[in-house]
Amino acid sequence: MNKGEERQYLDVFAQLRPDLSFESIRECERPDFICSVAGVTTGIEMTRFFYPSSSRVTPQAVNGYRDQLASNLRAEHSKRGLPPLHVSVHLFSEEKLLARQARQRLMTCLLDFVGQHIPPQGPHVEFDYDSMNAELIDLGVDRIAVLRSAALKKPFWALPYAAFIPDSNASLIQGIVTEKSACASEYRKKASSLWLLIVSGSGGLHSIVDFDGDVLTASYASSFDRIFLLRTFGSSVHELKLA
Numbered sequence: 001m002n003k004g005e006e007r008q009y010l011d012v013f014a015q016l017r018p019d020l021s022f023e024s025i026r027e028c029e030r031p032d033f034i035c036s037v038a039g040v041t042t043g044i045e046m047t048r049f050f051y052p053s054s055s056r057v058t059p060q061a062v063n064g065y066r067d068q069l070a071s072n073l074r075a076e077h078s079k080r081g082l083p084p085l086h087v088s089v090h091l092f093s094e095e096k097l098l099a100r101q102a103r104q105r106l107m108t109c110l111l112d113f114v115g116q117h118i119p120p121q122g123p124h125v126e127f128d129y130d131s132m133n134a135e136l137i138d139l140g141v142d143r144i145a146v147l148r149s150a151a152l153k154k155p156f157w158a159l160p161y162a163a164f165i166p167d168s169n170a171s172l173i174q175g176i177v178t179e180k181s182a183c184a185s186e187y188r189k190k191a192s193s194l195w196l197l198i199v200s201g202s203g204g205l206h207s208i209v210d211f212d213g214d215v216l217t218a219s220y221a222s223s224f225d226r227i228f229l230l231r232t233f234g235s236s237v238h239e240l241k242l243a
Helices: 003-016 059-079 100-116 134-138 170-181
Strands: 022-027 033-037 040-048 086-091 125-127 141-147 156-158 193-200 226-231 236-242
Touching: 003 022, 003 040, 003 193, 003 226, 003 236, 040 170, 059 100, 059 156, 086 100, 100 134, 100 141, 134 141, 170 193
Parallel strands: 040 193, 086 156, 193 226
Antiparallel strands: 022 033, 033 040, 086 141, 125 141, 226 236
């Protein structure tokens, strides 16, 4: 995460826990933030949650490519002067997302196709296998849904996807806590109290902690004084128990 993202999640955390009353927040390195909480100098280290993956390309990397393509499509849409549209692109294969040249080709083909098939204002229009050209199908596109509405003031492109959220368990969280605890002695040189903030749900479905298991009931061995789990999907924060 860059500092802008980290600060954004810290602000969400502060909004969800107004009882903590953060003061004099300043950006730092190792830990990520230093602030005052009830008069105590507190260091906050932040990290993201991701499920372990044995794939050559991790799910979070694929999600990053997906977000990058959507952002580039929105920018290029505006440059071409096309009317504001809401476009959803559903892929049957994500292989073409992995290579820069293929993503560029996919972006160009999508914009060319949509630019030639701008619907009238009204319900969304869907283009499937029978109505798309061979090049889009070769690039892994399953269908495209286009909505044109007077309420739209700027273009919006999305690449929605579905996936099963793996089961979460305390051992996954403990692994993160253990890894981060290795630096706690260094952090304590800057702050008398140390907190660990684990951010879940910020990197696609494969980053969402599932609460059906023992994640919230387990006790964690840690060198941090407090551990919090911020779930961006649903906007909730939970303090985890310490062993």
